[in-house]
Amino acid sequence: MNASPSPVARRQRRTPPGVDAKLLGIYLNDHLAGATAGTGRAARLARTARGSALGRALEPVAAEIAEDRAALLAIMRDLGIPVRRYKVCAGWAAERAGRLKPNGHLVGPSPLGILLDLEGLRLGIEGKVAVWQSLRRLSAADGRLDAARLDTLLERARRQQDTVEEWRVRQADEALHAGG
Numbered sequence: 001m002n003a004s005p006s007p008v009a010r011r012q013r014r015t016p017p018g019v020d021a022k023l024l025g026i027y028l029n030d031h032l033a034g035a036t037a038g039t040g041r042a043a044r045l046a047r048t049a050r051g052s053a054l055g056r057a058l059e060p061v062a063a064e065i066a067e068d069r070a071a072l073l074a075i076m077r078d079l080g081i082p083v084r085r086y087k088v089c090a091g092w093a094a095e096r097a098g099r100l101k102p103n104g105h106l107v108g109p110s111p112l113g114i115l116l117d118l119e120g121l122r123l124g125i126e127g128k129v130a131v132w133q134s135l136r137r138l139s140a141a142d143g144r145l146d147a148a149r150l151d152t153l154l155e156r157a158r159r160q161q162d163t164v165e166e167w168r169v170r171q172a173d174e175a176l177h178a179g180g
Helices: 007-014 021-048 053-079 085-098 111-138 147-176
Strands: none
Touching: 021 053, 021 111, 053 111, 053 147, 111 147
């Protein structure tokens, strides 16, 4: 009587030759930790700026970033990659710890704090572009990855980069000029 293969053995069989399933799992879980932090940062920044032009620009970006995190989870599920909860918790904790940075004001948001949050968000989106690009390249060898979906995610991330960069430049001008 044959025992059914373990989940690891089944996942390794489905992974294309030349792809290290273990390293892919580590890579995607690291990006999930970053996506968790980015989702929190984007949501907080949109809330902080609510009612302003910045808030109106960031609310849809924050919603998309949350959708992108969900897309990453779905891709991991499609690939049979388990979520490492400790990495998700680390991403959540890192975002919370990032709120403790000195920003030039004792209470309330400061223009410098908003600038730093925009810069952090921009870096996170750049990381997301990188993971979508890596997965897109991998999709040529792995039928479990939907190339068209990855193209859509990549295009959306690039639009997010453009929006966040536009507001980062504006915020830098406001925060760093005398009297700003």
